[in-house]
Amino acid sequence: MDLKNYLKDREEIVNKALDSLLPGEDEFPQRLHKAMRYSVFAGGKRIRPILAVASAEVFGKTxxxxxxxxxxxxxxxxxSLIHDDLPAIDNDDLRRGMPTNHKVFGEAIALLAGDxxxxxxxxxxxxxxxxAVPANYRWAEPTLQVIQEIASAAGSIGxxxxxxxxxxxxxxxxxxxxxxxIHIHKTGELILASCRAGAIMANAGDKGLEAITKYGEAIGLAFQIADDILDVEGNKEEAGKNIGGDAKKGKATYPSVLGVDESRKRAKELVDIAIASLKGFDEKAEPLRAIARYIVERRK
Amino acid sequence: MDLKNYLKDREEIVNKALDSLLPGEDEFPQRLHKAMRYSVFAGGKRIRPILAVASAEVFGKTxxxxxxxxxxxxxxxxxSLIHDDLPAIDNDDLRRGMPTNHKVFGEAIALLAGDxxxxxxxxxxxxxxxxAVPANYRWAEPTLQVIQEIASAAGSIGxxxxxxxxxxxxxxxxxxxxxxxIHIHKTGELILASCRAGAIMANAGDKGLEAITKYGEAIGLAFQIADDILDVEGNKEEAGKNIGGDAKKGKATYPSVLGVDESRKRAKELVDIAIASLKGFDEKAEPLRAIARYIVERRK
Incomplete structure (x- = not known):
């Protein structure tokens, strides 16, 4: 399969939906809605929503x-990015190559836009x-389960x-x-919840959900390790943010604790685990397999 | 009915439930959970949850x-109180007679505890x-409706x-x-949503929900007008916060725009409207009627 085309296509679907779901910039209070849109459309890779979509597609949904x-x-x-960037936490000026939300809209609006x-x-x-929900499909229960899991993944123990x-x-x-x-909770849990959400809404069944869970756990951690490595080895233009920021802030990272080579080895092992967990699935799981490889090979 | 006893009893039920729902102070990360509990148990009157309960009770639920x-x-x-008190917004040191969350735990933890x-x-x-949900009671749909209404009331257009x-x-x-x-959105919407949530979960029906909606709209605004008046006329010990803060910050309030007497008159009119909207209900609506009166008579 052509991952690049797949990602581009699904990213467009997600972007279009986000655009229609978010209040317009002309809707009152305009400054708040501008701030919300500014960060949502600041060039994110949409990895999490695409994982939810790809996980649903494994089970025949779109x-x-x-x-x-x-x-x-x-x-x-x-x-979470807007709040993390605030002076009270990371005090970052740059995110994905653009000024952070509070640099553009001020701290109060940035805080409230995040809220x-x-x-x-x-x-x-x-x-x-x-x-096109069939009349006999009881979508409410799985939706509540998904809300609960995502809230848990995003909350105080996530x-x-x-x-x-x-x-x-x-x-x-x-x-x-x-x-x-830190890695599992700060990044991994929401990535896992994204995969599980897609599978739950697609009525994956116990065995299917178990496989997706193993996949999501592995790539959730692999994703953050890859991020840590990029912060050491990436370059500012490709990454769209200042490189070496973790080290400057004295942040704990995989490279700082295990070294770059060992970190890369671990990330690759996790990708292998993720792909192995999908071995019972047909070609509809190909996007998930390709995304797993991409996660450790990406340059930003 | 004895409102004081009613409020005390329902407050205890709410406090007990909050205590069992919130992670313990010894649960990791402890500092975060301490900060969450600090503000939840900082002496709130529990008006909103009690309104949800009282609205459900009108329709026979507990x-x-x-x-x-x-x-x-x-x-x-x-x-919302924790975030409003942050230096980026109101920069308040005192809330309900206690140091604000960020004064005790620092800005980063206060921000994250709010999140x-x-x-x-x-x-x-x-x-x-x-x-004790009956097997044939489809609770999932009303729950999703309530989630949606509360999120809307709490969000960018609420x-x-x-x-x-x-x-x-x-x-x-x-x-x-x-x-x-400002008043309707900052305070009124969530109070209205509280009333509606109780009624929706209690399967109030269209007519019942319409009455509760009128009640909730009226007391939501009355509550904030009463708050404004207290900020002018209250005393620090009773209110548990610095008095005159609104005027100092140049905040728009009912007394500053209409004067105290006219503001009090409006609040009383709204209470009359709230009580009138309940005229079809029996004595099970007595707590809602009493709370409406209490809202403009309270001293804190």
Missing amino acids: AEDVINIACAIELIHTY ALLTMAFQIMSRQVGR MVGGQVVDIESEGKEVAFPVLEY | AEDVINIACAIELIHTY ALLTMAFQIMSRQVGR MVGGQVVDIESEGKEVAFPVLEY
Whole structure:
């Protein structure tokens, strides 16, 4: 399969849906809606929503069937970046090659735009109905399960928890289990939840969901390790952000604890595990396999 | 009826449920969970969850039947206070007679504790199941409707939108429609959503829901007008916060635009409207009637 075309196509579907779901820049209060749109359309790769879509496709559903949930996950990811960039946390000026939200709109609006995006994610998910839900399909229960899992993955024992431990570990010697906790919680959980959300909405069944769960766990961690390596070895133009920022902030990363070579080896092992977990599936799982490889090979 | 006893009893039910729903202070990451609990248990009156409970009771349900949603609304209210108090927004040191969250835990943790509380609200709501849901009761659809309404009331065209307009209006001459927009959105919408949530979960039916909606709209606005008046006329000990803060910040308030007497008159009119909207209901609506009166008579 042609991954590049696949990613481009699904990214367009996600972008179009995000555009129609988000309030317009002319809707009151305009400055808030401008700030929300600024960060949502700041050039994200849409990895999480595409994973939700690709996971649903394994079980015969389409992007349209899970589009609200896919978009909601991207909104949660975006809100977390806006808040992380704030002076109170990472104090970053640059994100994906553009000034961060608070640099453009000020701290108050950036904070509130993040709050509004997080809130809107749950609003969108709760009206998750594919265009063509069969009358006998009880979509409400799986939707509630997905809301619960995504909220858990994003909350105090998920993404926010990982962020707290990350902050508390800055400038400290960090043991490997703490580093792994940060990575799994700060990044891995939401990626796992994205994969599971697609599978749950597509009625994957126990065995299918188990396979997708193994896949999601492996690539969730692999993704963050690859990010750490890019922060050491990438270049500013390709990555769209200042390189070496982790080291400057004294952040715990895989390369800083295990070295670059060992980190790369671990990421590749995780990709192998992810692909192996899909071995029972047919060619409809090809996008998931290709995304797993891409995650450690990407340059940004 | 004895409102004082009623409020005390329902407050205890809500507090007990919040305590069992929130992660313990000893759960990792402890500092985050301490910060979340600090603000949730900082002496809130629990007006919103009690309104959800009282609205459900009108239609024969009990507090236990809607307790998750009631608690979720209180978490959303709490997160909004933590974020509003941050230096980037109101920069308040004192809330309900105690140091604000960021004064105790620092800005980063306060910001993230707010994020986690908002996220947790939706996690709790999505597993809203009364202890004794009949097998044939399709609770999932009304739960999704409630999630959607609460998210809408809390989001960019609800509470967060009201907060943005409030910030943008600071120090400016504000026209009455703008003031009303701020009050309805910043406070009114979530109070209305609380009432509607209780009624929806209790299967109120169209006519019942219409009455509760009129009630919720009226007391939502009355509540904020009463708050404005308290900020002018209250005393620090009773209110648990610095008095006159609105005027100092150049905030638009009802007393500053209409004067205290006219503001009090409006609040009382709204209470009359709220009580009139319940005229078809029996004594099970007595708590809602009493709460409406209490809202403008309270001293904090």
